[in-house]
Structure formats: structure tokens, C-alpha cells
Amino acid sequence: MTPVLATRGLDKAFGAVVAAAGIDIDVPAGQRVSLIGSNGAGKTTFVNMVTGYLKPDRGTIALDGENIVGLAPRMIVRRGICRSFQIPQLCVELTAMANMLVACAAAEASGLSSWRAPDDDGRRERAEGLLERFGLQRYGDRPVSELPGGVRKLLDIAMALTRKPRLLLLDEPTSGVSAEEKFPAMDRVMEAVAGEAATMVFVEHDMDIVSAYADRVIAFYAGRVIADGVPAEVLRDADVRRYVTGAAA
Template identity: 40%
Template sequence: MAQVSTGAGEVLLEARGLGRRFGDFVALDGVSAQFRAGRITAVIGPNGAGKSTFFNLLSGALRPTSGTLLFGGRPIAGLPQHRFAHLGIARSYQITSLFPRLTAHENLRTAMQAFAARYDLWTRRDALRDLAERADALLEAIGLAARRDRPAASLSHGEQRALEIGVALAAAPKLLLLDEPTAGMGPEETKAMVALLRRLSEERTILLVEHKMKMILGLSERILVLHHGRLIADGTPAEIQADAEVRRVYLGQSGGYGHA
């Protein structure tokens, strides 16, 4: 299935009444939202709000028990997860999943090779010569060109997170889903990750789950707030800051917006 072609500002992804049950437990309850191309959107909420379930539905890791999901106007809910990647949806996870003994360059080249080859059992992998050049270009884009030949295990935590985003970018996605990209980072690494996300957003749509509110308010153009599996707010950072319900259930009445 070919990737979706969507212009900047057009609706790229749309959830309509999206829901997910686990037995009698309702993890996500009728969430509807549109995500437009070329924007950075954050999903926030307290623990147990349904953020992970929502992300798993958007990435194809879970199938919804109600509602539907459209990508570029096409229904995709229920498709196998690999079809999401071929359509142009990629995701990085909170837990790093790199090949620790492979170099940064080898990790990216392997990811590109796996996507390019798909089910081609006959093409020699060493014949895909352009992959090495593409991997170098991607290393430059994520700021790791100087770490090209370093094993992934020897990179700093922040560098490993950047490399994992590079792996997600190997398929040249239109939509990038990031699960807590700054988890475990100090101030300097967080600053570097924010700069990377700003650069990447110039060419693709980014949707992320994060807990660092100061970062979210400064980076995102739009914020969705989940609580008990329901969408309780959807707006700009200024609108979210002024929302009394958000302050009550998540941020608190004072000081909550200043946390790093």
C-alpha cells in the first residue's frame, strides 16, 4: 500500500470515537481528534489517563474495540502494524530497542534495509548500495554524524534516544509518534532533543507523549489532555494553561506548569 500524500495543514490522521476495552475495563472511551500535517502535538495526562493505549491504537499496536481511525482519509483501524509503517506512520518507544553492538551507522542501515527489502527474498542485501549514503544523511539529520562508528551501547542516553528516532525515520514516515522522547534525560540532553524535534517537524508531523510540562508548553503547537480514558481538553498551550479542568485533574492550581 502506497504512502499517503497529504499537504501541510491538511488532516493527516483522524480518530473518530476511538475506544478500547480490556474486559470490563475501559482504557479509552470515545476519543475523537484530528491531527493536521506539519504540526507538533502533545498528549498529556496523569498516570492511567489512557495515553499509552491511545498511542498503541494510533500506531497499530492495538486494535480499537470501538470507533475508527483514518490516515489521509483512509480507514486503517484493524490493519496489521506493519501496514501502518508502509503507509507512513512510525513510532519510537520509551524503552530503547537498538542493537547495542552495532554502530550508529549500522543500526540505521539495518533499519533502512529491513524496510526497503520488505518481502524480497532474492535481492542481495549488499546490492542496496544507496542505503549507506542514506544512513549517513540521516545521522547528519539527527546530529550523530560524529558518532557514526560508535557502538550504540557506548552512546550516551540522549544519543541513544536520538538514534532510536533515527531508526523510526528510516522508513521516511509522514507521521512520527514519540513515546516520552526525553525520559531519563537531564536539562542539556532535553534541550538537544527539543532542538532535534524542532528540526524534524519542518518535514513531518510529530505526535508525542511527554511528562515534562515546561518542554511541552514551549515545543507543542497543540496539546490533548486525557483523563480516565476521556479527552477533556484540546487546544493551544495557552488554552490548556487556562483550562480550569486541566489544572484540577493534572497540573494543580499553582506551580504545575513550571515543572521541567
């Protein structure tokens, strides 16, 4: 079966800094993959290359077998790769609901249906359903500027899910979320992702979250993959302990 995401020989350098070197990763459908590594190891560069924000110097990225290197971010989104952000990227003056409607409507903002009202065509129902799934329905009427950080983080992820993506990339979904809220928040995310039948790749620094929620862990160091496997194995790996978890702890 064709993997949802397949990268071959991805290289990327910023001047003398190597951010990616020969990255080969296959992600089969339905898997929950966690990317770990210290700051500057190349995790975010990988996410940025897959979403089209950065163009790799060499190598290919395939979504369901089709190369997507060179496509603009919005074209990659339309093909089914959506992402959330380490710092939530929201329209802070609009309400949470309006943000969700923007997310539901944005990809249709060309063509004839773009002249219709935002809450037509089932968009409002879709937005309400997702807000409910994330437990955010009571924040719908509030401007984002008034919402706490944890809520913004979930809203950011909910927006990335509106298009029923094939592949969902989350950049540090629990950063900025308080320790006691982390697990409930991740429970919500996992449930919603399962409900949308999406494959998921998430960057994470908290090893408890990684072991609890990932089917597979890929460890990065200096732009290379140094370990790849089930969480228990990878977290025991000598290199990972030296270069990743040791530094992260």
C-alpha cells in the first residue's frame, strides 16, 4: 500500500548549517508519528518542507505517491496536508467561530461558491461540530484576543482539521499548555484526529506525551534521523538519550 507521506533524500542547508540531510521517511495511513529532537535538530525544517514553506535543496516528497515538491503551500493544503503552528496563527480580532468559518471557507475562496455567505453550504454545521469535538463550543462567540493560550492552541489545531486532511502536521501541540492540561488536550486532539481518519505527524518535546500518544517516534539530530521505531525502543536508544532526551530533560 502506498504510504500517505514518503520522502526520499531530502537535503536542506542554510549557509553552513545543515537542517536536513538525506531524510527518508514513509508514513503509512493511520499512523501517529512523533518527531523528537533538540532545538535546531531539523524537525521544524522537515515540517516546513512538507508543507511547502521551504523548498528542499534536493529530494522528493510524495503525498499518496504524487510528488509535491515545488507546490505553493496553499496547493499542498488543497491536496490534503494541513498543519497547526507552534505559535497559534489565528485572526485575533475575529471570534473563535469566525476563525473556524474562515478555515472551512478559505480553500473555496475562488469560484462561484465564494460569493455565498460563510455559514452556508454546511460550513457552520461543520465548524460547530469541530468546536464541540474539541470542547470549545462555549468559546465560539468570544474574540480570540480574549481566549487563554491553551484554548488558542486547540483552536489552531481545529482549524487545521476543517478540511479533513489526509495528513495532519502539528508543531508542538502542547507547548505553552500547562502541565495538568496537556493530557486532556492531547486526548481531545487524538479523538478528533481519529474521528477525521487523518494520519498525524507531531513535533513534541514532552517525552511523556510522546510515549503516551505516538505509535512511532522519529528522532532527529543535526538534520539526520538517528532513530526510528516504537516509542519504548527509541527512547531507550543510546544516541537518543545522549542527543535528545538528555538535552530535553
